[in-house]
Amino acid sequence: MDVVVCVKQVPDTEQPIRVRPDGSGIDDQGLNWILNYYDEHAVEEALRVREKHGGTVTVVCVGPPRAAEAVRTALAMGADEAVHVADPALEGADHLAVARVLARVIGQLRYDLVLCGRLATDDNASVVGAALAEYLGLPQATAISKLQIGDSLATVEREVEGGVELVKVPLPALFTVERTINEPRYPTLPGIMKAKRKEIRTLGLADLGLEPGEVGAQASRVRYTRFEPPPRRQAGQVVTPDSPEEAARVIVRFLQETAKVL
């Protein structure tokens, strides 16, 4: 069972993130960059599939040179091989364009299964996974919380409104994973040492036979025009009531008179 995992590097959400004064983007000075949270779960699931069924785990990443760090993290967790597409022409590429680049890379690999995180915690888009499945012509299931590999069929669970679906999907297939699917392992010291020696195959668009006009900003159908801080919430009041009864009355009054939901 050869598994490909797509990973992205994102800013750590623990830290403050600010918009540049001119609204052109986020202020990336001093940001701590990490492997996307959901992608850790995807890497973990790939490793579990390999442990159970044999095969290889290949990590594929599209992102600027600094993203190699996130790829290293995935290698340190135990992935076998890695491909990193870094090209300045990808600046301003939309999610569909990124998916097309990934499809070009993965189309040249051997795989039975492609895994992605359910979303990336920087822009929350949830677009690349399903779009990639389309470009690769694969069946898909998104936001899965359980994966079982059978002969030529995977059985997955996914949370939907008001329930959980059990879906049978023929392989090869693409899945995006929910965080409840597993508990990712931490890279071990030997793992980290080994990852340092592994080669990351770094490619540009030319190596993939792609033109900037196909996957760069010019090919994008959507464009970020500006970034804004979130709307300021109106300052509220904090009270310390004398008794629970008084607290209850204050809240009820608020629900009635201000929020008007009672």
Add this chain to the structure above:
Amino acid sequence: MQNDVWVVADHAGGNPRRITLELLGKGRELADAREGRLVAVVLGHGLLDLGPAFGQYGADTVVAVDHPHLHAYTTDGYTEVLSALVRERAPWLVMVPSTAWGRDCAPRLAARAGAGIVTEVEALWLEDGRLLTRRPMYTRKVMGIVEYVGSGPHLAVVLPKVFPPAGRQEGRAAQVERVEAGVSEPRSRVVETRSLQRERVSLTEADVIVSGGRGLRGPENFALLEALAAELGAAVGSSRPPVDSGWVPHDYEIGQTGKTVSPTVYIAVGISGAPQHLAGMSGSKYIVAINKDPNAPIFQLASLGVVGDLFQIVPKLTEEVRRLKAQG
């Protein structure tokens, strides 16, 4: 048709769900601005009286595709049918609800139809003839303004509860166009659906949410929140620790790794207000926080913060609401 606005319906047997009404409301406004038609696209099987069901909420036309393979959502079935319709009729804008199926289908549809896609949309407007959207990013610490490039079709995956539902116009009916479409056998198959249906409204549709955090201390204490929610007609949610500790299932979770909700009132009980939690609920209209720590960060954005012990306050609050309702 270049000016038409489509709403791909989330529906139960041909009856639009609340999020569909929200999309129809916004869709009507945009279709009027473009002098286009508002079209409800309804996929399913055994669909009956669609004209009034969608027309009374503003749709001019219903495009209905009725096929056994569309009885329940499948990625393949929906993508095949929708992409063929979009290619053939070239609408200006296609609005898809941000539900489990909407998020599964929309990117694939965009890729196949060559449409620009924006997800997690919480505002849509025209500016000098261009269509713009606003969406939360980076755990809601940043709002991104995204513009569609070119003449369309544009695809918007819209969050629940960000637009008011369309008002009902008694007696208004839409023209129904039934489209005969061949639908291939879908590759994947849903073999079972285990219901987690709770009695009350769902989290993403609720006007009031009562949400519990680590301060609840154990699963049994969620009963306190359930009782309050029952009186308020509210849904119950949680921060992440109660999910990780197995007190409540994952579909309760609100935040970066859970649901995004925007109710009228969000009552945070024993929740400190970590950025990853705020990511999922700071779009709420009003926030009420009950916390014993006066320095809890949640108080910085609460419309009403109450410092005190939740175990004492919540039962009294439930009683007070009950008393009030009894008075009528």
